[in-house]
Amino acid sequence: MSDRNETFVLIVDDNTNNLGVLYRYLDDEGFTVLVSQDGERAVRLAREQQPDLILLDIMLPGMNGFETCRALKSDERTAGIPVIFISALTDVQDKVRGFRAGGVDYITKPFNQEEVLARIVAHVTIKRQREQLDELNATKDRLFSIIGHDLRGPFMGLLGALELLRDCSDDLDSETAQELIENLYGSAEKTYHLLENLLEWARSQRRTTTIAPRAIDVARIVSDAVQVFSAAARQKGVSVRVDIPDGTTCFADRDMINTVVRNLVNNAIKFTGSDGAVTITARSNSETVTIVVADTGVGIAPDDLCRLFDLGRSISRSGTGGERGTGLGLMLARDYVSRNGGTISAESVQGCGSTFRLTLPAGPTTEVEQTADS
């Protein structure tokens, strides 16, 4: 189990002696402990304080332990907190009632302190693992819904155009055929991009991508990204300005940060109309490097801004020139950046533009990586 200091145990017992003994023992063992002498208060405390585990006596004034446990289990805010009964009642029937009321364990008094400790640790570990599994499962559900929703569209386009080519190819003039082929190509390209992003994200979730942090020349990585989209920017009439002091280095995984910067630059150009400007700057101190990608584009609505980086909740809009994306780029970016010990955030004013701020650990000022082509 991780740090005990962060493990919060609620003890419920009307006997001050018992309470004192358990409190001192768990406190000495490094747990954060809260106490209650009756069931009603215990339920209230559990709701407000969200302990990791509750040690619950059965014979309590007012609401007894079984009733208290049932009340906890019937409220979704407290249902997931494991309850261990700790009672002088040794009858098998009482133990069975305890489990039926929703308890995960039953310890009889007088108890052995080490046994109590071992059971607490075991149940808190199970609770944490269950929470992790729930989180992963929710992520997987969201991922499936993205796949179902977003892969369907381009495939319908592909199939429709192919059907037309198959059934009517003799009747199509070369211009229409060319248009169909362009559509086919666009759909295939979008589907492939989506698939690539999904696979990259799935790989990163399985933690099979190892992070290889090293000193990266920030100006270089930015100019590579700008290079990729410079034709698109020129075509749209968007000017791109880069202002990064020589020798600015961050310490991170090159491929991951490449992906992140490329998406930020792509987004900025994509969501900026003609005569707009994209400015990329970087500033560093001894600890961090902050790369700022600012644009004078369409901006982002406040409601969308707060879910930009969330899987399955993010929005994907077409760019000002009709460019389509997958809506996964920023989610991947957040994942990659946090795995490299950095942060990413966004500010925006609708109609005026957006600013994305990427902060990464600073690299040494010398020994910048040399790539084969540099």
Ligand SMILES: Nc1ncnc2c1ncn2[C@@H]1O[C@H](COP(=O)(O)OP(=O)(O)OP(=O)(O)O)[C@@H](O)[C@H]1O
């Ligand atoms: N600079 C920006 N200006 C305005 N809106 C933005 C900007 N950057 C991102 N967004 C909004 O956030 C959405 C999600 O961006 P993200 O990079 O995750 O996906 P995408 O660009 O749609 O797809 P992909 O990155 O796969 O090409 C975009 O579709 C857009 O609506």
Ligand SMILES: [Mg+2]
């Ligand atoms: Mg994008």
